[in-house]
Amino acid sequence: MRAVIFGASGLLGRSVVCAFNDMAVTGTCFSRTAGGLVTVDATSADDIERLLSRDQPDVVVNCVGERRPEVWAETPAQARGRNVEAARLIAEGACRYGVRLLHISSDYVFDGKAAPYRPDSLPNPLNAYGRWKLLAEHAVRAACPDAAILRLPVLYGSAQFAAETNLTKIARQVSAGVPMEMDDVCVRYPTHADEAAEVCRRLAGALLRGQRQGAVAHWGAEQGLTKYQMAQLIARRFSLSAGHIRAGEADAASGDRPVDCRLDCHDLPAALGPLRRWLFHTEFPPVVEPWLLPARPVSS
Numbered sequence: 540m541r542a543v544i545f546g547a548s549g550l551l552g553r554s555v556v557c558a559f560n561d562m563a564v565t566g567t568c569f570s571r572t573a574g575g576l577v578t579v580d581a582t583s584a585d586d587i588e589r590l591l592s593r594d595q596p597d598v599v600v601n602c603v604g605e606r607r608p609e610v611w612a613e614t615p616a617q618a619r620g621r622n623v624e625a626a627r628l629i630a631e632g633a634c635r636y637g638v639r640l641l642h643i644s645s646d647y648v649f650d651g652k653a654a655p656y657r658p659d660s661l662p663n664p665l666n667a668y669g670r671w672k673l674l675a676e677h678a679v680r681a682a683c684p685d686a687a688i689l690r691l692p693v694l695y696g697s698a699q700f701a702a703e704t705n706l707t708k709i710a711r712q713v714s715a716g717v718p719m720e721m722d723d724v725c726v727r728y729p730t731h732a733d734e735a736a737e738v739c740r741r742l743a744g745a746l747l748r749g750q751r752q753g754a755v756a757h758w759g760a761e762q763g764l765t766k767y768q769m770a771q772l773i774a775r776r777f778s779l780s781a782g783h784i785r786a787g788e789a790d791a792a793s794g795d796r797p798v799d800c801r802l803d804c805h806d807l808p809a810a811l812g813p814l815r816r817w818l819f820h821t822e823f824p825p826v827v828e829p830w831l832l833p834a835r836p837v838s839s
């Protein structure tokens with residue numbers, strides 16, 4: 540079996556490439572050109588066409604996206620292109636080549652006011668990113684009705700730079716010691732990228748067996764934590780002071796961040812069999828440790 544993973548240089552895509560180790564995989568990158576990845580602009584129909592006609596994959600996973608709030612704000616057209624147009628073009632390509640498609644979406648399609656959300660719950664995004672992810676879902680469904688869509692909550696995992704994940708960013712802030720407020724209202728369900736990638740592998744397998752076509756699926760960790768609570772856990776685990784971090788409502792106050800998007804994930808184990816859950820408490824330390832700043836000398 541052959542797979543193409545679009546967005547293989549990203550946090551989730553790197554894990555998906557590893558999880559698909561029983562297939563011949565081509566991974567794509569855009570700006571992070573390295574490690575045998577093929578450079579593809581997923582907002583270019585020609586680039587997608589060239590790759591699919593060359594590789595003739597059996598399954599495609601779309602991990603392309605733009606989830607950094609600073610990019611949504613500064614270059615919204617670019618962020619929309621990466622989230623919406625890329626999804627549409629990849630789905631159109633998959634349909635043209637008769638390839639199974641797994642598209643990655645987000646819990647931000649929901650407003651966070653009525654958790655838990657089932658796959659058929661009514662989306663109502665609060666911000667541009669959530670609206671783009673929803674538009675992408677619609678575009679994928681229109682172009683490729685048999686595609687499976689997997690919605691995920693915030694991810695953490697082996698990062699390439701401190702700002703790559705929310706969790707490693709928080710670890711930096713804890714170890715930096717600079718007084719700041721951290722949101723203690725919005726509940727996240729940090730999920731390890733390798734756990735999500737294994738779900739992608741199992742879903743792709745189901746698609747290749749002719750199952751779960753046209754499905755919307757949810758997966759995410761069961762434990763909910765605010766950013767402030769994550770900071771406290773990091774501080775305790777590494778014996779750091781967290782006195783400089785105040786509990787606040789920075790994210791909730793803006794009104795455009797959902798307060799609780801817990802995803803109801805019961806459908807997937809029922810369809811795919813048991814799926815291993817990774818526990819945040821045991822998985823987060825090796826992820827954050829490389830990004831903690833060295834302890835500052837105590838002034839005499």
Ligand SMILES: NC(=O)c1ccc[n+]([C@@H]2O[C@H](COP(=O)([O-])OP(=O)(O)OC[C@H]3O[C@@H](n4cnc5c(N)ncnc54)[C@H](OP(=O)(O)O)[C@@H]3O)[C@@H](O)[C@H]2O)c1
Nearest residue numbers: 546548549550551568569570571580581603604692693694
């Ligand atoms: N991370 C999360 O917390 C989270 C939570 C829920 C859902 N998701 C969704 O999961 C998917 C993957 O997210 P992620 O966290 O892995 O994102 P990421 O680390 O930011 O990676 C994004 C990927 O998209 C690629 N890309 C960007 N612009 C492109 C373009 N024009 N053409 C082709 N590729 C392009 C990037 O390539 P380069 O880096 O090489 O430029 C990278 O491989 C996205 O759909 C995201 O919305 C993520």
